[in-house]
Amino acid sequence: MVDLLDRARSAVGERADLPGMSLLDHLQELRKRLVYSLISIAVGFCVAYGFHDRIAGFMIEPIMRAFAAHHLPTKLVYLNPMDGFNFYLKIGLFGGVILASPFILYQVWLFIAPGLYQNEKRYIVPFMSATVGLFLAGAFFGYRFVYPGALEFLIGYSKQFTPMVTIGEYMELFSTVILGLGIVFELPILVFFLALFGIVSHKWLWKNIRYAILIIFIIAGIITPTPDPLSMCIFAAPMLVLYLVSIGVAYMVHPDHRNKKKQEAA
Numbered sequence: 383m384v385d386l387l388d389r390a391r392s393a394v395g396e397r398a399d400l401p402g403m404s405l406l407d408h409l410q411e412l413r414k415r416l417v418y419s420l421i422s423i424a425v426g427f428c429v430a431y432g433f434h435d436r437i438a439g440f441m442i443e444p445i446m447r448a449f450a451a452h453h454l455p456t457k458l459v460y461l462n463p464m465d466g467f468n469f470y471l472k473i474g475l476f477g478g479v480i481l482a483s484p485f486i487l488y489q490v491w492l493f494i495a496p497g498l499y500q501n502e503k504r505y506i507v508p509f510m511s512a513t514v515g516l517f518l519a520g521a522f523f524g525y526r527f528v529y530p531g532a533l534e535f536l537i538g539y540s541k542q543f544t545p546m547v548t549i550g551e552y553m554e555l556f557s558t559v560i561l562g563l564g565i566v567f568e569l570p571i572l573v574f575f576l577a578l579f580g581i582v583s584h585k586w587l588w589k590n591i592r593y594a595i596l597i598i599f600i601i602a603g604i605i606t607p608t609p610d611p612l613s614m615c616i617f618a619a620p621m622l623v624l625y626l627v628s629i630g631v632a633y634m635v636h637p638d639h640r641n642k643k644k645q646e647a648a
Contacts, residue, residue: 411493411496412493415489415490415492415493418485418489419482419485419486419489422482422485422486423475423478423479423482423486424478425478425482426477426478426479426480426481426482427474427475427477427478428474428478429477429478429481430473430474430475430476430477430478430480430481431470431471431473431474431477431478433477434470434473434474434477437473437476437477438469438470438473441473441552441553441556442458442552444525444529444530444533445458445533445537445547445552447530448530448533448534448537449537449545451534452537452538452541454537454544454545458547458548458549458552459546459547459548459549460548460549460550461548465548465549465550466549468550469549469550469553472553472557473553476557480521483514483517484510484514487509487510487513487514488510491506491509491510498578505574505578505635509571509574512570512571512574513568513571516567516568516570516571516624517564517565517567517568518564519567520563520564520565520566520567520568520620521560521561521563521564523563523567523620524559524560524562524563524564525560527616528559528563528613528616528617529556529559529560531613531616532559532606532613535613558605559605562605563605563617566601566605566617566620566621566624567620567624569621569624569625569628570624570627570628570631572628573587573628573629573631573632574628574631574632574635576632577631577632577633577635577636578635578636578637580636580637580638582632583632583633583636583638584629584630584632584633584636587625587628587629587632588629591625594625595622598618598621598622598625599614599618601621602614602615602617602618602621605617
């Protein structure tokens with residue numbers, strides 16, 4: 383851990399000589415990027431809210447199938463007259479953030495770009511494509527495989543009781559699983575930046591793979607909505623694959639590898 387912090391300080395120090403902006407300029411740039419991101423979310427919210435009925439049907443389909451499989455009423459309930467309205471607002475916000483995510487990621491890139499060398503700025507297209515693609519892959523994996531299996535287990539486990547699932551509770555569970563897996567699938571992007579700055583290397587990642595496996599299963603145990611080991615393994619399996627992919631990413635973008643390629647080409 384001390385070695386990792388030393389590498390981080392060294393990476394920051396190397397970029398201190400880059401022609402950049404003052405602290406005030408950075409704060410103004412951050413404010414501009416935040417404003418643009420909020421505007422994009424507002425636009426996305428308006429678009430998503432226009433389709434809130436279809437999005438709601440898409441979201442509740444997994445639990446409707448689970449209810450039908452156990453011969454239960456296929457209806458969610460609400461306890462407060464405002465719950466339905468709030469549910470659709472949350473759907474609009476949820477969809478708006480997803481629709482605006484490519485533009486938000488582009489704003490993130492524009493904010494960090496002044497701290498990159500010129501040859502590092504060419505990674506913008508892979509960064510944008512991989513970030514959006516991995517998030518959508520994680521969300522799809524959660525919606526198609528993890529979430530239906532978790533609902534089937536939970537409803538089947540409590541079949542001696544009559545379920546009364548509120549729309550607010552369902553929205554919270556749905557967003558936790560889908561967004562959680564979407565974020566977890568961004569692991570290679572995190573490693574991409576750490577390796578790009580020379581903070582971690584593929585050798586360091588491989589050397590510490592045992593600790594990574596332990597941390598992955600701890601994270602899987604936290605975000606898994608069911609307590610059974612099978613669901614935890616389903617969550618952990620793609621995370622382990624992503625970690626191995628991250629080792630390859632670290633090898634490709636680490637400064638040592640890039641410098642070696644330059645020397646071979648010279």
